[in-house]
Amino acid sequence: MMQDIAMYILDLANNSLYANARNINICLIVDRQVDRLQLSISDDGQGMEDFIVEQATDPFYTTRKTRKIGLGLAFFKALADQCDGEFTLKSKKGVGTTVMIDIRNSHIDTPPIGDLSSTLITLIQADDLVDYRFTYRYDHQEFEFDTRKIKSMLDDVKINELNILLWIKEFLSERINELQEGKR
Amino acid sequence: MKVSKLAEKTSWNVYGDPKKFDKEIEGVYVGDLLSWVMGHGKVAQAWLTIQSHANVLAVASLKEFSCLIICENDGLSTEFIQQVLDEEVLVLTTSLSIYDVCKKLIELGV
Numbered sequence: 001m002m003q004d005i006a007m008y009i010l011d012l013a014n015n016s017l018y019a020n021a022r023n024i025n026i027c028l029i030v031d032r033q034v035d036r037l038q039l040s041i042s043d044d045g046q047g048m049e050d051f052i053v054e055q056a057t058d059p060f061y062t063t064r065k066t067r068k069i070g071l072g073l074a075f076f077k078a079l080a081d082q083c084d085g086e087f088t089l090k091s092k093k094g095v096g097t098t099v100m101i102d103i104r105n106s107h108i109d110t111p112p113i114g115d116l117s118s119t120l121i122t123l124i125q126a127d128d129l130v131d132y133r134f135t136y137r138y139d140h141q142e143f144e145f146d147t148r149k150i151k152s153m154l155d156d157v158k159i160n161e162l163n164i165l166l167w168i169k170e171f172l173s174e175r176i177n178e179l180q181e182g183k184r
Numbered sequence: 185m186k187v188s189k190l191a192e193k194t195s196w197n198v199y200g201d202p203k204k205f206d207k208e209i210e211g212v213y214v215g216d217l218l219s220w221v222m223g224h225g226k227v228a229q230a231w232l233t234i235q236s237h238a239n240v241l242a243v244a245s246l247k248e249f250s251c252l253i254i255c256e257n258d259g260l261s262t263e264f265i266q267q268v269l270d271e272e273v274l275v276l277t278t279s280l281s282i283y284d285v286c287k288k289l290i291e292l293g294v
Contacts (some may be wrong), residue, residue: 001217001218001219001239002217002218002219003217003219003220007219058238059238059239059241059242059243060238060241060242060245060267060270060271071218071222071239071242071243071246074238074239074242075218075219075239078237078239
């Protein structure tokens, strides 16, 4: 479906941006002991009516119109079906949307994690008015990144200025690598 | 070559509206990773994959492929066949491997 988990994050967070979300929470949990990989993306965007939620994973629902929202949700659900997993989509008009999968980490079709730091940077640089919280738990270690915390440290500088982004990128890569290398 | 001609020259199963089978095949694309096919496939190509589910039809329809050739296939679900008709995608199926389908297409000059 997509090459890696990071691509799904990018695609689904784009849906949140399209829904005018101001706060997007991305949570990735890899637990090798129980052999699960969970990914959830929740936002405070405009949300969807119940009947749209039902159609949202139908690949033809989005192809008919202008296709501002792509096939990401349909692919995300297919990934869950393919990898002994479950897919959940919850949405409330005016409140927000949460989409989640819980799949078997060791399944042969489970894609690699991919480049998380580049994905996050791509999202952060797009709009400095949107805040992200990224939580990554790998086995028993956890790393949390919150753009609000970064912003509180920045005075008159925007979070999406180049030098800040470069710093965040390096910081994220370092922490994510540490986590994945299992320095417990 | 037109899709109708390909269907005639092979014994592959054919699904879709017969009136639409005069589409011209302009090249071939092979791949199962849907996001990759979305990014790299081109209009009017014949697309070879082993997958047969709704997302495949959505990609074929979005990319305006001339036809979809489902390889290593031993039968489609009735639900899938209905979707093929609803979405106006032209589908051919065969039990041949993707490699053998490629060889056949080259032999036919596609």
